[in-house]
């Protein structure tokens with residue numbers, strides 16, 4: 202956008218900092234001393250299951266809810282004491298929150314009217330914002346005459362019209378069907394980059410977080426479980442919980458058999474598999490652990506297995522699990538398979554190899570791709586998470 206700078210806009214900032222913020226609802230702690238830093242230009246995704254505190258974080262940041270304790274800073278300026286309208290954030294919600302009786306153009310102007318912009322300025326900025334989201338042809342329509350994706354773009358235009366430095370988005374794509382979600386996701390990324398925005402984005406969808414964010418905050422019970430760039434969280438999740446959110450759909454319990462120079466040998470699925478221990482401290486034989494495996498890292502070798510080194514990193518010994526193909530879901534180029542081991546462990550496998558129901562299959566795993574965590578007794582919780590994590 203190329204709009205005149207709002208004279209009331211706050212000066213450019215370097216860092217937004219949520220410092221040990223807590224929010225209690227009666228006796229329920231929704232946020233517990235959560236600290237997050239957002240640098241200017243970052244796209245930060247708050248990722249986690251329902252109830253972990255994502256929306257509350259955003260509401261506290263926006264000034265829609267008070268903090269129970271903690272502070273929020275824009276550089277040296279404390280902003281948690283400011284009312285919402287003086288924090289200068291643009292907000293986009295899941296349900297669009299458009300006025301049905303106003304035209305698209307007037308809906309976008311509304312936010313500017315709240316900020317006491319004059320009529321001509323309002324109209325020009327709203328038109329410009331609609332152009333930015335590629336809806337300039339639709340200004341005269343009412344929201345009901347637009348598709349869900351278009352309505353959400355109007356909501357984004359409304360948030361962008363007053364050129365906020367920081368845009369807060371709470372599950373903006375979750376009411377859209379799959380195709381529109383992917384299109385609008387690309388649009389949000391384009392806007393973030395081309396307008397030089399700073400974005401804080403709430404989602405429970407790992408693919409959204411991975412594709413959009415420059416930094417992901419995985420939240421659990423009102424705290425940040427791990428914070429980092431998507432590649433880092435994907436490569437080295439700090440717990441089985443984070444691994445789940447990074448697409449490691451298999452989190453199976455096992456027992457440490459031995460510890461070697463190459464890694465930790467774990468018994469699970471009726472076999473021993475070599476993996477990499479990721480938790481703090483050292484594993485000891487007999488210790489209960491959780492092994493996290495990405496479906497793509499379970500490579501079917503068929504009845505006549507390929508040599509182990511085919512599926513192993515140079516020098517790294519591979520593990521093998523034997524299972525039987527139970528469920529096959531065809532997804533075009535790849536197939537999602539549920540394979541079951543002799544001891545009843547279900548493993549999710551993603552492969553481009555044709556497999557058949559009932560077929561015995563050897564699944565090869567690179568040692569550096571079998572991530573081993575100490576078992577914190579939350580295996581049941583992880584299974585419940587599986588229901589939520591795509």
Ligand SMILES: Nc1ncnc2c1ncn2[C@@H]1O[C@H](COP(=O)(O)OP(=O)(O)OP(=O)(O)O)[C@@H](O)[C@H]1O
Nearest residue numbers: 226229230231250251252253254255256257258405
């Ligand atoms: N207005 C409220 N009154 C009482 N409890 C609340 C209120 N809002 C949130 N909570 C509680 O605070 C916790 C965090 O809720 P929050 O909505 O922030 O989670 P979330 O991660 O955004 O979940 P979802 O993805 O389902 O929106 C939950 O235990 C929730 O029940």
